Amino acid sequence: MEIAVLGPLTASQSHTSIVPTAGKPRQILALLALHAGRMVTVPTLMEEIWGEDMPRSASTTLQTYILQLRRKIATALSADAARQDGGGQREAKDVLTTWYGGYRLDVPAGSVDVQDFERLAAQGRTAHELGDHRAASDLLGRALEMWRGPALVDVRVGPVLELEVLRLEELRTSTLERRIDADLRLGRHAELLGELHVLTKRHPMHEGFCGQLMLAYYRAGSAWRALDAYQRLRGTLVEELGIEPSPRTQQLQHAILAGEPWLDLSDAPGVPGAGLRSVAGA
Numbered sequence: 001m002e003i004a005v006l007g008p009l010t011a012s013q014s015h016t017s018i019v020p021t022a023g024k025p026r027q028i029l030a031l032l033a034l035h036a037g038r039m040v041t042v043p044t045l046m047e048e049i050w051g052e053d054m055p056r057s058a059s060t061t062l063q064t065y066i067l068q069l070r071r072k073i074a075t076a077l078s079a080d081a082a083r084q085d086g087g088g089q090r091e092a093k094d095v096l097t098t099w100y101g102g103y104r105l106d107v108p109a110g111s112v113d114v115q116d117f118e119r120l121a122a123q124g125r126t127a128h129e130l131g132d133h134r135a136a137s138d139l140l141g142r143a144l145e146m147w148r149g150p151a152l153v154d155v156r157v158g159p160v161l162e163l164e165v166l167r168l169e170e171l172r173t174s175t176l177e178r179r180i181d182a183d184l185r186l187g188r189h190a191e192l193l194g195e196l197h198v199l200t201k202r203h204p205m206h207e208g209f210c211g212q213l214m215l216a217y218y219r220a221g222s223a224w225r226a227l228d229a230y231q232r233l234r235g236t237l238v239e240e241l242g243i244e245p246s247p248r249t250q251q252l253q254h255a256i257l258a259g260e261p262w263l264d265l266s267d268a269p270g271v272p273g274a275g276l277r278s279v280a281g282a
Contacts, residue, residue, distance in 0.1 A: 001095070003033045004113040006168070007148025009155050013076035020072060023156050024049050025065045030155050032096070032105040034164050036112045041102040048160035066103060070096050114168065117146045121175045124182075133182040140179035147172060177208050189216040200229065204236045207249050218256050218263055226256050 001018075003011040009030055011018045020026055031048055032040055046058050055061065074092035097104045110116055124139030151168045152161065176199075183192055196213040203209055210233040217226035230245070230253045237243050244250070255263055 001107045001111050003036070003107070003111055004148070005030060005033055005152055006113050006117060006146050007151070008153055009033075013073070016076035018069070018072040018076050020068060022068075025068050026155050027158060027161060028062075028065050029069055030152050030157075031161055031164070032103065033112050034114060034161075036105045036107050036115070037109070039099045039102040039104045044160055045103070048158040051159050066096065113146050114151075117143050118171070120146075121171060124175065125178060128178050128182055133185040137179055137182040137186060140175050140182065143175055144172070144179060177212070180209075180212050184212065184215060184219075189219040192216045193220060200233075204233070205240065207233065207246055211249055211252055214252055214256065215263065223256055223259070227253065230256075 001011065001013050009019055009026060011029060011033065019029065027048055028045060031045065042059070042062065045062060046054060049062070049065075050058060070092040073095050077090060077092060077095070095106055097106050120139050120143035124136050124143060127133075127139055128136035151165045151172075155161070157165055180192060180196065192212070193216055196209060196216055199209040200206070200213050210229055213229050214226040217223070217229065230249070233249070234245050237245060245253075
């Protein structure tokens with residue numbers, strides 16, 4: 001079974017979709033997929049579907065939604081068995097299993113794209129921390145390529161999925177920052193300028209992306225553009241939030257004004273602005 005949540009929700013067994021069209025069963029499938037291999041409790045599923053407005057028939061209705069999902073899974077498994085002439089085919093209840101107090105989507109490891117994303121992101125983070133920036137750039141880049149748009153973009157999310165989506169988007173952002181930092185340390189500042197320019201436009205108050213853009217501009221020989229990027233960030237923060245940029249970002253601006261030599265060092269440990277640890281605040 002192949003399931004994707006990093007973008008529109010898709011789930012299929014040998015090219016036969018098991019994604020329901022109705023909103024609430026889609027929510028259940030999405031939540032079970034995000035926790036594939038682990039039990040999701042009945043109260044958690046109910047909270048996702050109804051929030052605080054829990055109907056009296058919630059338990060019965062939830063069972064109906066589970067039955068609908070199992071029917072979709074059974075149809076896909078039957079089609080798969082027909083293509084393979086049967087032989088040890090799993091049943092729907094073996095895929096969407098009932099546990100005491102909840103349900104579990106029992107699929108092989110790696111069946112859900114978020115699992116591979118988190119694995120690659122963790123490996124890339126470790127490589128980055130160990131100073132293997134080429135491996136970090138590759139691993140983190142592969143993790144980011146798995147995204148096809150905002151997580152669960154076509155699913156109406158309730159209070160539980162909302163937090164899950166927020167967590168994934170935060171992880172996506174931190175993974176992107178690390179990948180850019182690894183590329184900066186590999187001397188790829190010129191290639192990063194276009195991407196960072198777009199990111200700072202999309203996230204005008206994100207100091208991490210702005211700091212990386214400033215560093216890339218400086219290393220590309222455009223110190224004035226780096227200072228202009230700082231002024232745009234400062235203007236936005238003051239106007240929108242009434243605050244100044246962080247001391248870390250201000251220190252980077254002062255270093256650019258002074259033309260401090262460490263700005264050109266690709267891997268200067270402990271030096272503010274030398275990479276993600278300082279510029280992006282991670």
